[in-house]
Amino acid sequence: MSSIKGPATNEHDGSNLRIAIVHARWNKPVVDALVAGALAKLRLSGVEACNIVIQSVPGSFELPLACSRIITGSRIQSGGSSGDLLGFTSANPPSVADSALPSAPFDAVIAIGVLIKGATMHFEYISDSVSHALMKVQLDTGVPVIFGVLTALTEEQALERAGMGGGSNKGHNHGEDWGLAAVEMATHCRNWSQGRFIEET
Ligand SMILES: Nc1c(NC[C@H](O)[C@H](O)[C@H](O)CO)[nH]c(=O)[nH]c1=O
Numbered sequence: 001m002s003s004i005k006g007p008a009t010n011e012h013d014g015s016n017l018r019i020a021i022v023h024a025r026w027n028k029p030v031v032d033a034l035v036a037g038a039l040a041k042l043r044l045s046g047v048e049a050c051n052i053v054i055q056s057v058p059g060s061f062e063l064p065l066a067c068s069r070i071i072t073g074s075r076i077q078s079g080g081s082s083g084d085l086l087g088f089t090s091a092n093p094p095s096v097a098d099s100a101l102p103s104a105p106f107d108a109v110i111a112i113g114v115l116i117k118g119a120t121m122h123f124e125y126i127s128d129s130v131s132h133a134l135m136k137v138q139l140d141t142g143v144p145v146i147f148g149v150l151t152a153l154t155e156e157q158a159l160e161r162a163g164m165g166g167g168s169n170k171g172h173n174h175g176e177d178w179g180l181a182a183v184e185m186a187t188h189c190r191n192w193s194q195g196r197f198i199e200e201t
Pocket residue numbers: 024025026027058059060061062113114115116117126
């Protein structure tokens with residue numbers, strides 16, 4: 001009997017969305033595969049390359065702060081209501097090259113990291129704190145933060161969840177699911193914020 005496990009993703013149009021991918025660099029070969037999977041699905045969903053921003057941090061523990069600051073920064077740089085948060089105003093915009101200024105706030109952020117259990121409790125503490133913190137960032141900001149942190153007990157578990165498994169079981173690249181989830185949740189939140197509740201087929 002085939003497994004019932006897995007996301008039942010819906011098609012959504014990402015052509016007018018701005019998405020950020022924030023990834024850790026620990027266990028980078030697996031992270032790189034997950035980022036590639038998310039990117040592929042974002043582009044297949046119609047998100048334009050110029051509307052995808054990728055930023056990296058040392059490890060998964062840094063993801064929550066990075067996501068929070070990137071969401072806030074995109075709001076300030078696009079002239080959002082919080083423009084005065086860092087002293088920037090329309091008359092006094094941040095002195096950053098135009099190419100680095102997002103034209104609109106991010107509609108969703110995908111936080112990607114790979115935690116692999118070691119010999120100490122470090123894994124448990126990071127996994128627990130990061131998952132709770134990423135949830136808090138999305139609830140505090142109202143911007144969907146897709147949980148793309150693998151919490152693997154072995155390297156093989158991590159590899160399989162990036163579609164890099166050995167032998168006959170290559171596994172499935174979870175980054176693809178996260179890309180689709182980002183487009184769906186960004187679309188939902190935009191519609192819901194405008195009081196639009198579109199019937200799903
Ligand atoms: N062991 C892993 C880490 N550890 C590093 C922490 O995330 C953090 O960067 C450090 O403690 C400094 O604050 N990070 C991962 O992403 N994956 C691991 O397996």
